[in-house]
Amino acid sequence: MARERQLVIYTDLDGTLLDAETYAYEAARPALEAIRRHRALLVLCSSKTRAEMEPLVSALGLRAPFIVENGGAIYLPREEFAAWVPEAEPYGVWVRLVLGVPRARLRVCLADLKRRLPVPIVSWSDLAPEAIAEECGLSLEAAQRAMQREFDEPFRVASDDPEVLSRMAVIVAEYGLRLTCGGRYFHLMGASDKGRAVRALADILRRQFGAIFTVGIGDSENDAPMLAEVDLPILVRRPSGEPDPRVRHLVPHARITSGIGPIGWNEAVLGLLAEEQGNDGAISRT
Ligand SMILES: [Mg+2]
Structure with missing residues (x-):
């Protein structure tokens, strides 16, 4: 019998899902569509504020948690997640788990x-x-x-x-x-970072989904704690064409994209989902 596991993809925004210069994510549309079809959970994880991230969460049509201010807090859609996070506080349409210092x-x-x-x-x-x-x-x-x-x-x-x-x-x-x-x-x-937030959220998602498989995608040093925390870390190339050497050093097992920014993001996610599909197929045939 196939082992059910929820795929969770944590992603940085600037220079990763969003182009470093134009903040566009057009190049990532095929992979965003594939994530929806695959019912994977896409968790935005950025140094940006809630006020900056909310418009993007809604433009992408996400019903998923998101991590703000480098791990300062996790916001989760209240309807779907509140029952699984009794320790979180209500915050409009969200519930919020604070990890940082106010x-x-x-x-x-x-x-x-x-x-x-x-x-x-x-x-x-x-x-x-x-x-x-x-x-x-x-x-x-x-x-x-x-x-x-x-x-x-x-x-x-x-x-x-x-x-x-x-x-x-x-x-x-x-x-x-x-x-x-x-x-x-x-x-x-405070002592919060993206890695601590990813770990805290993984605990919540395990309560809800049971087994999860976590992927992290980032481009720079503040993403290293997140990449170190996931099952499959992916490092996106920077506009120079090279991946960040400090992150390569800190997370040497990270997969490196061929493309830059959202182009690399698209290619890496499509590849990953194809592998996942292959795994499911192989398992269901036995
Ligand atoms: Mg970045």
Whole structure:
């Protein structure tokens, strides 16, 4: 008898399902359609906020959980999932499982950084949407969605003095928080990451579906904890044509796509679903 297992595909967005420059996912349409036919669960897993991800979840017609702010929280469709996650809190049409540290607590640490460090610190809480739109090259509406962060406080420091930066790291550690550098901004957050969220969600999905087979698809270093956590990790090539060397090092068993971004995503998912179909066929014939 065929062993039933639910296929779960966790995917990063920018540079993975979405083109790194245009944010388009047209190239991935055949695979998105195949996922629907196969009844696989597609779980979006991004550094983006709930407000940024909700329009995409609905444009893709997904009735699946999604992971926001690098693992800060998991949102699950209330109707289908609430019964399986009694520990989650109702949140509109969703139920929400919080893994990160709420922003109010992050701001206490930030206020302390401003007091104790001799350099100007500007956080997103200090800036108007117009300023963030300009700094990040976003439309005003996109900036407003990006600003609805719940578990991450982006800020910049007007100094690259290593002594200041190491004092900053010490203060952040005193609060039990974590600091990552994302290019233009530092991000202050709790100890959550995509891997922890994938693990927490897998526990929930096992309650609901029994056996699951997990796939992760990503393109950069913040995806490494997610890729390390799944049964089949897939690394999508970057616009340069190469996969991220740090992720290759961190997850050496990851499958690497031939195509870049959503083109690679499409090819990898279609290949995976064909393999799954082959497995089912082989099993049902015996
Ligand atoms: Mg990415």
